[in-house]
Amino acid sequence: MVLDFTSDASLSEDLAFDVMERLGEYGAVTAFDIGGTKGSVVLGLNAPSVVEALVSARSAVEDAMPGMQLTVLSAQVFTQDEFDRMVHEPLYPPVVSNAEIARMAGVTRQRVGQLVRSKSFPKPVIMTEHAKLYAKSAVEAWLAGR
Structure with a gap:
């Protein structure tokens, strides 16, 4: 319950x-x-x-x-x-890092660094000391809309 x-x-x-x-x-x-x-x-x-x-x-x-x-x-x-x-279900949706976003978008990691700072880019769902992780589905939708 x-x-x-x-x-x-x-x-x-x-x-x-x-x-x-x-x-x-x-x-x-x-x-x-x-x-x-x-x-x-x-x-x-x-x-x-x-x-x-x-x-x-x-x-x-x-x-x-x-x-x-x-x-x-x-x-x-x-x-x-x-x-x-x-x-047994995951607590978080599938997530991607900047390196994975670069592969998905066909751009460099440096370019991803610029993209994630734009106001329209999805907000991270997990933040660690070393990385921000984004919901894969949100990134896919964002990329599809570009």
């Missing part, structure tokens, strides 16, 4: 780890807008119905975040098979 919520208090990195620890029996994973008020918790639980799954999940998350008022924005309930398929 995925539970998206807002909180009446600011969310922190420490809280994210605390919530995962407190919800360890559910194999919980958190995604918080650090310093903001939006968050998501993914947890696995068994329940006889969707309603009971939602009630159990909400209760568990509220117990893991004592003193905070949570408002549920959305909830997604999955069967075990659906969840297993989801877990």
Whole structure:
């Protein structure tokens, strides 16, 4: 189950780890807008119905975040098979680096350096210390439009 919520208090990195620890029996994973008020918790639980799954999940998350008022924005309930398929999907779309973009566009890497600085070029989806990576589909669409 995925539970998206807002909180009446600011969310922190420490809280994210605390919530995962407190919800360890559910194999919980958190995604918080650090310093903001939006968050998501993914947890696995068994329940006889969707309603009971939602009630159990909400209760568990509220117990893991004592003193905070949570408002549920959305909830997604999955069967075990659906969840297993989801877990094995990549988190990011296929990505390309400047060198791959150069090959795709038939230009030099230096030219790609100029292209990626243009306002119309897709924004990177992953940034590391050494490289920016772009969604391959976005780059393909951008190149097709040129």
